[in-house]
Amino acid sequence: MKCLVLGGAGFLGSYLCKYLVDKGYNVILFDKNQPDYSSFNDMEDKIEVVINDFVECESFDELTKSVDVVFHLISTTVPRNSNQNMGFDIESNVLPTLKLLNNCKKNDVKKVIFFSSGGTIYGITNNIPISEVHSTDPICSYGIHKLTIEKYLQLYWYLYRLDFVIMRISNPYGGRQFLNASQGAVTTFLERALSNEPIHIWGDGNIIRDYIHVSDVARAASKLIDYKGKYKVFNIGNGEGHSLNQICAQIKTVLEREIKVNYEQAKKEDVPINVLDINRAISELDWKPRVSLQEGIRLLIEDWSELI
Numbered sequence: 280m281k282c283l284v285l286g287g288a289g290f291l292g293s294y295l296c297k298y299l300v301d302k303g304y305n306v307i308l309f310d311k312n313q314p315d316y317s318s319f320n321d322m323e324d325k326i327e328v329v330i331n332d333f334v335e336c337e338s339f340d341e342l343t344k345s346v347d348v349v350f351h352l353i354s355t356t357v358p359r360n361s362n363q364n365m366g367f368d369i370e371s372n373v374l375p376t377l378k379l380l381n382n383c384k385k386n387d388v389k390k391v392i393f394f395s396s397g398g399t400i401y402g403i404t405n406n407i408p409i410s411e412v413h414s415t416d417p418i419c420s421y422g423i424h425k426l427t428i429e430k431y432l433q434l435y436w437y438l439y440r441l442d443f444v445i446m447r448i449s450n451p452y453g454g455r456q457f458l459n460a461s462q463g464a465v466t467t468f469l470e471r472a473l474s475n476e477p478i479h480i481w482g483d484g485n486i487i488r489d490y491i492h493v494s495d496v497a498r499a500a501s502k503l504i505d506y507k508g509k510y511k512v513f514n515i516g517n518g519e520g521h522s523l524n525q526i527c528a529q530i531k532t533v534l535e536r537e538i539k540v541n542y543e544q545a546k547k548e549d550v551p552i553n554v555l556d557i558n559r560a561i562s563e564l565d566w567k568p569r570v571s572l573q574e575g576i577r578l579l580i581e582d583w584s585e586l587i
């Protein structure tokens with residue numbers, strides 16, 4: 280079976296590509312950036328690499344002709360900057376995805392697996408943990424473009440029977456995120472602590488998020504390749520909430536020393552609390568997260584020591 284991973288050179292994508300190859304899948308990596316082959320442990324000869332810009336690509340026709348499953352991980356924005364240019368968010372994410380879906384339909388792709396955002400798509404709520412049937416009211420353009428793509432996937436299923444599954448992922452973290460991370464509290468905080476630099480927190484540090492290690496995300500994604508059940512949407516998270524202050528406390532515990540934290544003005548696009556109900560994924564996919572936050576921080580340090 281051949282899998283196309285859009286965004287395969289990125290943080291989540293590179294880990295997913297390696298995981299799929301380890302499982303015996305044929306993989307096409309699509310990205311505008313050349314992948315860091317050190318991430319693949321001598322697997323570059325097993326991965327077909329296509330360098331192209333998702334936004335500028337005129338057609339995905341040739342790319343999807345021999346593909347069974349498409350993993351769509353690409354996003355050109357992050358929650359923190361997406362409200363600055365909402366038109367760009369639509370032009371660079373939604374419109375290219377429609378072009379992709381048309382080619383998937385034409386070439387009889389068996390399934391599209393979309394990496395959505397469990398952290399932004401639900402918006403502000405007091406119903407914790409949040410299940411997949413909760414209302415979707417994002418408060419940033421990033422969440423809106425993710426939700427829009429979800430709706431188009433549902434439409435293409437209704438009109439053309441193009442199969443799909445949506446992964447609403449919480450807040451992923453892992454070793455390949457650290458050098459140029461524009462988001463991700465766990466990696467950003469730990470990197471600054473290891474560099475003996477102050478950690479910057481917007482607000483009082485009581486914002487609560489659900490953090491999941493990238494290895495658990497990759498395992499969940501691979502489970503969806505052969506999934507034939509009735510559900511089209513899955514929350515993929517750890518199912519537990521941690522505040523930013525608690526992350527700092529965990530880092531202090533692992534490093535066994537004090538760290539410096541600076542508190543700054545809160546951001547309007549920050550949802551106060553977000554913890555996902557992952558019971559559907561546990562029961563339907565025979566999957567559950569394996570890595571706790573403290574273990575994930577230790578793994579992060581180990582991963583970085585290998586890359587530096």
